[in-house]
Amino acid sequence: xxxxxxxxxxxxxxxxxxxxxxxxxxxxxxxxxxxxxxxxxxxxxxxxxxxxxxxxxxxxxxxxxxxxxxxxxxxxxxxxxxxxxxxxxxxxxxxxxxxxxxxxxxxxxxxxxxxxxxxxxxxxxxxxxxxxxxxxxxxxxxxxxxxxxxxxxxxxxxxxxxxxxxxxxxxxxxxxxxxxxxxxxxxxxxxxxxxxxxxxxxxxxxxxxxxxxxxxxxxxxxxxxxxxxxxxxxxxxxxxxxxxxxxxxxxxxxxxxxxxxxxxxxxxxxxxxxxxxxxxxxxxxxxxxxxxxxxxxxxxxxxxxxxxxxxxxxxxxxxxxxxxxxxxxxxxxxxxxxxxxxxxxxxxxxxxxxxxxxxxxxxxxxxxxxxxxxxxxxxxxxxxxxxxxxxxxxxxxxxxxxxxxxxxxxxxxxxxxxxxxxxxxxxxxxxxxxxxxxxxxxxxxx
Numbered sequence: 001x002x003x004x005x006x007x008x009x010x011x012x013x014x015x016x017x018x019x020x021x022x023x024x025x026x027x028x029x030x031x032x033x034x035x036x037x038x039x040x041x042x043x044x045x046x047x048x049x050x051x052x053x054x055x056x057x058x059x060x061x062x063x064x065x066x067x068x069x070x071x072x073x074x075x076x077x078x079x080x081x082x083x084x085x086x087x088x089x090x091x092x093x094x095x096x097x098x099x100x101x102x103x104x105x106x107x108x109x110x111x112x113x114x115x116x117x118x119x120x121x122x123x124x125x126x127x128x129x130x131x132x133x134x135x136x137x138x139x140x141x142x143x144x145x146x147x148x149x150x151x152x153x154x155x156x157x158x159x160x161x162x163x164x165x166x167x168x169x170x171x172x173x174x175x176x177x178x179x180x181x182x183x184x185x186x187x188x189x190x191x192x193x194x195x196x197x198x199x200x201x202x203x204x205x206x207x208x209x210x211x212x213x214x215x216x217x218x219x220x221x222x223x224x225x226x227x228x229x230x231x232x233x234x235x236x237x238x239x240x241x242x243x244x245x246x247x248x249x250x251x252x253x254x255x256x257x258x259x260x261x262x263x264x265x266x267x268x269x270x271x272x273x274x275x276x277x278x279x280x281x282x283x284x285x286x287x288x289x290x291x292x293x294x295x296x297x298x299x300x301x302x303x304x305x306x307x308x309x310x311x312x313x314x315x316x317x318x319x320x321x322x323x324x325x326x327x328x329x330x331x332x333x334x335x336x337x338x339x340x341x342x343x344x345x346x347x348x349x350x351x352x353x354x355x356x357x358x359x360x361x362x363x364x365x366x367x368x369x370x371x372x373x374x375x376x377x378x379x380x381x382x383x384x385x386x387x388x389x390x391x392x393x394x395x396x397x398x399x400x401x402x403x404x405x406x407x408x409x410x411x412x413x414x415x416x417x418x419x420x421x422x423x424x425x426x427x428x429x430x431x432x433x434x435x436x437x438x439x440x441x442x443x444x445x446x
Contacts, residue, residue, distance in 0.1 A: 055082025072141040077110075079140050087139070104131035114188070121189035127159065128188050135159070136187070153179035169239035171252055175207075176236050183207075184235065204229045218251075220266050222278055232261075232321045241326075254322035260291075261321040269320070285312035295369065302370035308340075309369050316340075317368070333360020350422035356388075357421045365420070385414040406441050 053061060056079070060067050070079055078086040087106060088098045095102045101109065108115040118128055127135045136155060137147045144151050150158065153176070157164035167176055175183040184203060185195045192199055198206065208215065210225035238252040245253075245262040253262070260268045269287055271279045280287055289296040299309055308316045317336060318328045325332050331339070334357065338345040348358050356364045365384050366376045377384050382400060385392070392414075403412040417437060418428045431437040 056084055057082075059084050066140075070141045073143045074145060074147055075141040076139060076147060102131075104128075104133050107133045118189055121191070123190045123193055123195060125186075125188055125195055151179075153181055156181050163236070166239075167237045170237055172237045173235060173252060200228050200230050201226065220264075222266075231319065234324075254319075254324050256324070256326055256328055257322045258320060258328055283312055284314050285309075288314050299370045302372055304372070304374060304376060305370045306368060306376060333362060334358075335360065337362050344421060347419065347422035351424050352426055352428050353422035354420055354428055381413045381415055389414075 056070075078084070084090075085100075087100060089100050090098070093099060099106055104115070118124060127133075133139075136149060138149050139147075142148060148155055175181070184197060186197055187195070190196055196203055205225070215224070232254065233252045234254050238248075239255050240246055240248055240253060240257055240262075241255050242257060242259070242262065245257050245259070248257065248262055260266070269280060271281060282290075299305055308314070316339075317330060319330055320328075323329060329336055334345060334348065347353065356362070363378075364387070365378060367378055368376070371377060373380055379387075397412070397417065399412050399414065399416075401411065404410070405412050405416055417430060417433075419430055420428075423429055425432055425437075427433065429437055431440070
């Protein structure tokens with residue numbers, strides 16, 4: 001029997017004595033013996049469990065391959081202090097890499113101010129929002145300031161892969177060309193969209209002088225100093241799609257350029273004279289129809305006209321100078337439609353949503369300007385559905401000519417039972433198809 005077991009037996013014996021004897025002196029002596037034995041056991045165990053090394057040197061006995069990776073210009077404070085256990089549990093853990101807490105909670109134990117500011121900002125970088133601190137920062141050491149894994153554009157493009165390719169096309173904005181994304185963007189949070197360091201109206205003039213004579217001449221008296229530069233110019237690179245206007249690229253216009261603007265023919269739309277140099281020569285619709293007479297003919301021949309067209313608000317959907325999107329649209333798909341139809345777009349969050357609508361392919365079913373059919377459908381509602389659902393009407397509920405909805409006295413069509421955008425019921429039904437929907441027309445006992 002070893003010393004440890006002898007000590008434990010002794011303790012148990014003395015405790016037994018305490019239970020069976022009432023003599024006060026015996027109890028005191030016995031308690032003192034127990035205390036001495038306990039201290040001796042503790043000292044013995046401490047000697048037995050003494051660490052071979054301390055701090056990171058102990059960790060390196062197994063993780064020697066990590067030693068060199070910590071020898072860098074910038075070292076994380078816990079690593080510098082040989083305090084591996086401030087982040088890692090030495091025995092067991094619930095989280096990968098034996099971390100004592102998951103990201104970002106672990107980081108916030110030392111950076112509580114950042115947690116507070118991140119939670120209060122209106123615009124948060126996706127990586128921050130998802131708590132992926134180590135996506136950008138090395139948790140141990142780095143040759144880059146702020147423990148960044150890479151510097152500037154290389155770090156940004158490690159996530160923004162599509163942009164990395166797109167931004168190489170055509171003319172490239174000088175800050176981007178030199179890889180200095182942080183001139184315009186903040187890495188964590190911002191008061192402005194896209195993590196900008198200032199509002200778009202002010203940001204450009206940190207480098208460009210609003211009083212510069214050449215800038216004023218190029219803009220032909222247009223009040224650019226109080227405008228959104230990004231409504232005409234690309235912030236990163238320019239890849240003009242129209243071959244006739246390729247010469248514009250050094251000016252970084254957006255890829256789709258309105259030809260009068262691209263060719264410097266501002267006076268074809270604007271008076272170009274004081275006191276209002278941007279005054280239009282005619283009402284919007286009339287002005288647009290001067291070049292787009294085919295659109296005027298199409299619209300005038302249809303019984304249903306989209307209200308922006310009817311009200312002469314072409315620029316509610318189209319940019320007058322340049323755009324990121326084809327046809328000079330201000331946005332694409334459902335994003336553009338949502339600007340006027342927010343309630344309709346909410347349906348796309350339903351449990352069951354119509355695929356074309358979810359994918360933003362609104363024009364698969366609707367015409368944007370004018371149409372022969374209600375709701376600006378590209379054809380009658382039955383034909384529109386059959387563009388994708390060719391066989392449905394042949395084996396499901398009868399629809400079409402001769403099938404009358406008793407509630408409306410109109411022909412039963414697909415949207416009599418289905419919502420064309422989204423619903424909480426399977427197959428985008430208007431109600432529960434097992435019973436509730438059927439009983440709206442088929443009254444029992446009637």
